[in-house]
Amino acid sequence: MSPTSSIQKTAAGFDKPIPEIGIGMLGYAFMGKAHTNAFKTLPYMMYPPPAMPRLVAICGRGESQVAEAAQRYGYEAHYTDWRDMLEDERVQLFDNCGSNDIHAAPTILAAQMGKHVICEKPLARNAEEARSMLDAVTKAGVKHMVGFNYRFVPAVRLARELIQSGKLGRIYHFRAAYLQEWLLPHYDLPFAWRMDKKLSGSGALGDLGAHAIDLARYLIGEVKTVSAITVAFVPERRLPIGEGHGKVTVDDAFASLVEFHSGAIGTIEASRFAAGNRNRNSFEINGERGSIRFDLERLNELQVYFVDDPAETQGFRTVSVTESVHPWISNWWPHGHIIGWEHTFVHEMAHLLDCIVNDKDVAPLGATFEDGYINAVICDAILKSAETKRQVDVQPGLETERLKNYETNQP
Amino acid sequence: MSPTSSIQKTAAGFDKPIPEIGIGMLGYAFMGKAHTNAFKTLPYMMYPPPAMPRLVAICGRGESQVAEAAQRYGYEAHYTDWRDMLEDERVQLFDNCGSNDIHAAPTILAAQMGKHVICEKPLARNAEEARSMLDAVTKAGVKHMVGFNYRFVPAVRLARELIQSGKLGRIYHFRAAYLQEWLLPHYDLPFAWRMDKKLSGSGALGDLGAHAIDLARYLIGEVKTVSAITVAFVPERRLPIGEGHGKVTVDDAFASLVEFHSGAIGTIEASRFAAGNRNRNSFEINGERGSIRFDLERLNELQVYFVDDPAETQGFRTVSVTESVHPWISNWWPHGHIIGWEHTFVHEMAHLLDCIVNDKDVAPLGATFEDGYINAVICDAILKSAETKRQVDVQPGLETERLKNYETNQP
C-alpha cells in the first residue's frame, strides 16, 4: 500500500474521504522539480490535504531524461509529447512548467479538454498570447492559476493583510527591485532561449519583473501608467555548441515608473546584472501609518514600521514570520524554525487543489490567468514605453465592470 | 507501483541497485514529523539516494494518534509498544524521537537486536545513562547517530571547513548562545516533562545547551574545563490538568565558561527566557586570521571576516550559503533560493543511510553516541560546577588513545 493511497481514503478523524487529483506535469527541470516537490510534500504537511495529488505523468523532450525524472519523482508514466500526455484520462490537472514558448498551445488544449491548468509565469510571451489563454480557460470553465508563487510567501501574505486591514493607511509608495546576477560576464553563460525574444518574449522583464509586477498588483492594486527603460548590456553571447554567437534580443535589465489607480506611485525594476544579489526580490511600501520592507533572500522576515508606536521606541520591526498566527505556518514548525523557498509552492498547490475540489476562487490569494494576462499587458506597456520614450497607459481591455474596480477598489 | 519502490531498483544512469532500509520510528510529534519528512524527501532531493528509506512502522502511546500518524505519513504499520515495533523484522534502523526518559531502554534493546540506531538529543539524561547506550551500540557493532542536526546546516559545515582548512588560523574565542523564549510568564505554559529533572535530566541545558556544546566540539575541539551557573526563574508551574503546581527541577537557563584543550576559551549559554529570540542558536568564533558569526534564524547565511582582506575593504561578509559549491546545496535550488530548517534532517538522514549501506563513519560529519556521551559528560560537569561553584575538569573516561587526541588534535 503506497503512502498516498492510504490517505486517499479518509484522514483519520475527518469524516469525508479525501479526493484524488491526477497531475500531468510538463517539464522536469527547475520548476518541474519545485512543483513536484510541492505535490509530494503537501499531503502530510498541509494536513489534512484538500486533495491527494496523484503523480500520473510527466512529459519532456528527452526520452531518457524524462524517464529518469518519472522514476526519481514517482510519476506513474512519462511522455515526450504533451499531446499524448493530455490524452491520458487520468490527468485532471495540467501543470505547465515548460519554457515560455510552449505555455500557450498545451495549456489551451488542456483547458479545451476540460482539464484544470496551472502555468508557470510569465503566462505568455505577450498580452495577445496571454489573452488567448485567458479566453480558453474562461470558455472551458476550468480552474486556472499562474505560478506567481511569491503570493504564497507567508511574509508577503502578511504584508497584504496589513495593508488590507488599513494598518498602513493610505499607500504612497511601492519600490520593488528583483535583482539577480547570473548573466554577469564572469559567469560566461552561453546563449540560451531566455535571451531570445521569440522564445521568451522578454528578458529580465518577463522572468523577474513579472514577479515584481504581480506583487505590485497583489499588494497595492491596479497600475494606471508606466514609464520605462530597458537595456541589453551584453548584446551577443557565444552559442552553447559549436562556434558563433547568438544575438541577445531581450532586456538584460529594465526599470520602470508606475502610477497606480489608487494614487500611489512606484518603481519596479529587475536585472540579471546585479552582482552580489543572488535572488533579491525586494520591495518597500510606504503608507500613511506605516511601512513594510521585504527581501526574498530572508523570506521568513518582514520589516514593519508603524507611525503609531511611541516616539521613543519607534523603529522597523524585524518580524520573524514563523508564528502559528502567520499564514500557513501552523502546518510547519515551532516559531523561529524557518522554512525554505520551495515551501511557497507547497502552499500554492494546496490552494489550487482546494479551489479545484471545493470550487473556490483561485484569486485573490492566488493568481489566475486574468492576473497573468493583466501582467502581460503591463509588460507590453513597459516595452512600448521603453521604445517610444513616453509614458504609456495600461489598458487591459477587459469588461467595463472589472475596469471600474481597477480604478476605485483596493486590491 | 509506489514512487519509492520504483526507485529502489536502479536510478537511471546509475549502475547499481539502490538498497532499501526499513525505518522504525518512535514518536510522531515535533521530531517525529521532522525525521519522517526527511525520509520522505531525501529519495528525490538527495538524488540518487544512498538508500531508499522504507517507512515500516511508527510507534506512540496513543493508539488513535499513532494510527493517524501512520496514515498521514505513509508508515506501513503502527505500534503502541516500542518492544513490539522492534520485533518487526522489517525494521533495520530504529529512530528514537521519544522524550529523554525513553532514550536509553529502547535504543539499547534495538542495538542488541542488531538494528542501527539514531536517537534524538540529548542522548540521555546524564553521562552514566549515555555511557550505557554508547557501550551497547559499540558492543552490537551497529551504526549509531545522535540527532545533533545543526552539524547539517550548510553554513555550519562551511564554518567547520573554514576552520579546518586553517583560514581562520589559531582559534581564540568561541561564543555561543542558544536562546528561546517559550517559558516566559506571558506564555503561561503549564508544567511539562521538560521541567522535571527525572524525565528530562536537565532543562535549557540538555535541550538547547547540548546543541551549542556539540557545535563547540564540532567546530573548536574538546573541552577541558567548565565553570557554570544555572538558574530557575519560575520555580513552579500550574499542572496542565486539574489544580496544583509542579515543581520545576531543571534549569530555565544556564551560562558557562569553557576552556578548550586547544587553548581557546569560550562562553556557552542557553535560555528559554530570552524574549524576542525565537530560536536563536548563535555563535561567534574569533581566530588569528578571521572570524565567523552564525544565527540559526538566518541559517542560510554565514558571516565571515578575514584579516587578510585589504584594509580599505575589510569587513564581515554576509555569505549566502546557497551556492552549488556549498555543502549539500547542489541537491536543492539555484543560489539565493534559501532552504528551511527541516532540510538539516534531510542531510542528516542521507548521511546516516550512506554510512549504513556503505559502512562509512558517521563521525565527524555526524554525531555518534560517543559524541552524545561526551556531550553528556560536559552537561554533567556544568551542573556540578553550578552546584559546587568551582571550575570542573571534563573527564570523559574514555580510552587513553582517544583522550590523547582530545588534548593534541584539532576537531
Add this chain to the structure above:
Amino acid sequence: MSPTSSIQKTAAGFDKPIPEIGIGMLGYAFMGKAHTNAFKTLPYMMYPPPAMPRLVAICGRGESQVAEAAQRYGYEAHYTDWRDMLEDERVQLFDNCGSNDIHAAPTILAAQMGKHVICEKPLARNAEEARSMLDAVTKAGVKHMVGFNYRFVPAVRLARELIQSGKLGRIYHFRAAYLQEWLLPHYDLPFAWRMDKKLSGSGALGDLGAHAIDLARYLIGEVKTVSAITVAFVPERRLPIGEGHGKVTVDDAFASLVEFHSGAIGTIEASRFAAGNRNRNSFEINGERGSIRFDLERLNELQVYFVDDPAETQGFRTVSVTESVHPWISNWWPHGHIIGWEHTFVHEMAHLLDCIVNDKDVAPLGATFEDGYINAVICDAILKSAETKRQVDVQPGLETERLKNYETNQP
C-alpha cells in the same frame, strides 16, 4: 589670547604660518549651525588646518535671534541685511545657508565683490538662476562650492575611489532613494516656504533629490536622459499663523529613470512621505566586478561585494569606514569609533579652505557651481519629463569641450 589666534601664527613643527580666512555666514538655523560647527572644529581636528577660519559675522532677519547666534557661536559681528555683511571687508568667504530664494542675489553680489562663496544646495530654484550664479563666480574668478556635503562622507568617497580604480569594473546600475518622512499627515506640519515653488523651486526634488543626483554624477558620471513622475500627496496645508490653507505647489515625492552617458542606467527618487525612513539617503551600485550599498543612517559603513572573492566566501562585506586608511579618518579616532553626520561639513570646509589658500580645484572632491548648475539642469529635466510624460534629454549647454567629456569620460 584666543584659541584661534594662537594657531594662526604657526602650527608647532610646521614651518609656514597658517593663514586666516574671514567667514561671513548667512543663516543661523539648521545649516548655519552645521557650517559654523565645522568652522569651529576643523582647526584642531583637521590639524594642522589649511587655514584658520575667522568667524567674522553672521546675518539673519531677526535682530535678537541673530544677536544670540553671534554670541552663541562666537561671531564677532552680526547683521540683519546681507548687503551690509558683504560690505564688511573682513569677510573673505561668504557662506550662504539661506533659503533657496535668497541663494542667487547675495551669492552673485559676494562674487562680484571678490569674495569666495559656498552656497547650500540646491544651488538655485532652477537652471536659469543657477546659470547666472555660475556665470558670476566664473567671471569673478573666485572659489565656489555647493554644499553637497555627502561627497564628504568617508564611505561615499571610498565608494568613488573603488569605482575609479576599476575595482567594480564597468558600472551597470545606480539605484538611489533619499527618503524622509516629516511631511506625513500625523506630523501635521503647517505650510512652509519649502512647499511653495516660488520660494523653493521644487520639493523633495531640490531638497533631497538634488543630493542623490549629485551622488549619481560624482559616482557614476554624467546623465544623458531622464524620465520622471512627481506627485503631491497632500495638496494643501494649514497656514502656520491664522486660518486658511496654503497650496502645495511642489512635489512631495518624485521618481525618475536615468540613462548615463556611460551606458549605465539608474533610478533616482526622493520622498518626504516614507514612514520610518528618518534620513535614508541610500544607493546601490552594481558593476561588472562588484557592487556597493550605502545608507546615510549608517554613514560609517559601506557594503561592498566583489565577484572575485572565492565562491564559498563571497558576500557583501560590511566595511566599517573608520580605518586610518579611509578618507579623512586619520584626523579622528581609532577604528570602530564612529563619526557623526556633521563631520561631513568639517571635511567639506577644510577642503574649501585648502582650495582657497592653496589655489586648488574644488572639484571633483567637492561640488562647484558648475556641478550645482548641471544638477539644476537635471532637476529641470525631471520636472519637464513629469509634465510632458516623455523622456527628456539632459543638455546643460556648456562648452563643447566639457560636453564631450560628459559622454566619453568617467566621472
Add this chain to the structure above:
Amino acid sequence: MSPTSSIQKTAAGFDKPIPEIGIGMLGYAFMGKAHTNAFKTLPYMMYPPPAMPRLVAICGRGESQVAEAAQRYGYEAHYTDWRDMLEDERVQLFDNCGSNDIHAAPTILAAQMGKHVICEKPLARNAEEARSMLDAVTKAGVKHMVGFNYRFVPAVRLARELIQSGKLGRIYHFRAAYLQEWLLPHYDLPFAWRMDKKLSGSGALGDLGAHAIDLARYLIGEVKTVSAITVAFVPERRLPIGEGHGKVTVDDAFASLVEFHSGAIGTIEASRFAAGNRNRNSFEINGERGSIRFDLERLNELQVYFVDDPAETQGFRTVSVTESVHPWISNWWPHGHIIGWEHTFVHEMAHLLDCIVNDKDVAPLGATFEDGYINAVICDAILKSAETKRQVDVQPGLETERLKNYETNQP
C-alpha cells in the same frame, strides 16, 4: 573678544550669567583629545551651557608635544609636571586622562587642593588604590566623576529608562561582550604599558571589561558573584625600541559569569583578539516583558523588543535614537542625522559642569568614584576567580546602608 568670553556674560534670553570653570587637563593623546573636543563643543551645542569651560592648562611629559597640544586646542598654558599644573589657581576642574598608573596620585592631590576631578577609567589599577581615591574625594567634598562615557550614549540611557520604567519587566539576562582586535598577531604591536600589570592593573579587563561592568551596574544593578577565566594568548611581545621582548602580565581576554542581587544572571567578557570587531561594545538584555540589544559600532541604534506587541507583528525594533524625545538629541540635529562617538563626552562634560555649578549629584546619570571603586572591586573579584577557579562574592565593603540598597534596590 574670544568666542567663549562673550558667552560667559549671559546667554541672550537667559537671565543669569553663565559661570566659568577652569580646566586643567592631564594628557593630550586619545582621551585628552576627546575630552578637549567636548569642552570646546559643549558651549554652543549644549546651549545654553551650564558653565563655560575655560581651557586653562594642559600637562604632558614631552615639552614640545604638550606645547603643540596647547596651541592646537587653545589651552592658555602648558606644563610638564602635573604638580605645577595643580598649583595653577585658575584650574578648578582637574581632568585626568593619563595612563592608569598616574590616576591615583594626581587625582588625590587635586582633590586635596579642593579641585573637582574627573578621571578616565578604570579609576585605578585595583580596588585598594580606587578606595584611596574615593576616600580622598569624599573627604575633600569635591565633585568626582569616572569617565564611563558610555552612560552618555543616548541609546544606552534610553535602555536604562526603559528598564527603570518597567517596560521590560523583571530582568533575567545580561549578556555583554566588549570586543576589539588590535592585539592580533598580524598587527605586530610592540610591548606597551597596557600589557604590564604594574602600570595598567589588568588588560582587556580594566580597559574594556570595566566599561561593560559599569554598564551592567548602570542598567541591571549590583553584582553579587562572579566566576571568571582569563587568558594571555601571546605571552610576550617585542620591545618598541631596541631588542628583546616584554612579558605580557595582563589578560588578553577574559570571560565571566555574574549573578546580580536582583536575581538576573549574566555573562561579561572582553577581548583584544576578536578579529573584525573594531570596537564592539555590545550587550543584550532579556526581561519578562521585552529585550534590548546594543552595539557601540551602531551607537545611534537600539534594538528593542516588547512581548506585548501583537503576535503577528512582534519583532525587534531598530530604533534610530535620534529623535528629539531621546536623551540629549534635541541639542543636535533632526532625526536620522546620526551623532558620533565623541559626542558621548560632550554630554558627559556638560553633565559634570552642571553638577559642579549647580551642586547636583553626578550619579546615577554619571559614574562617580564610588562607581569606579565598586567597578575595581568587581575587576579584582574576576581576577581572583580566574586564579582560584572558584566563584567569588563581590563585597565592596562600603557602609551598611549602601550595601542594603545593593541587594534590594533596582539600579
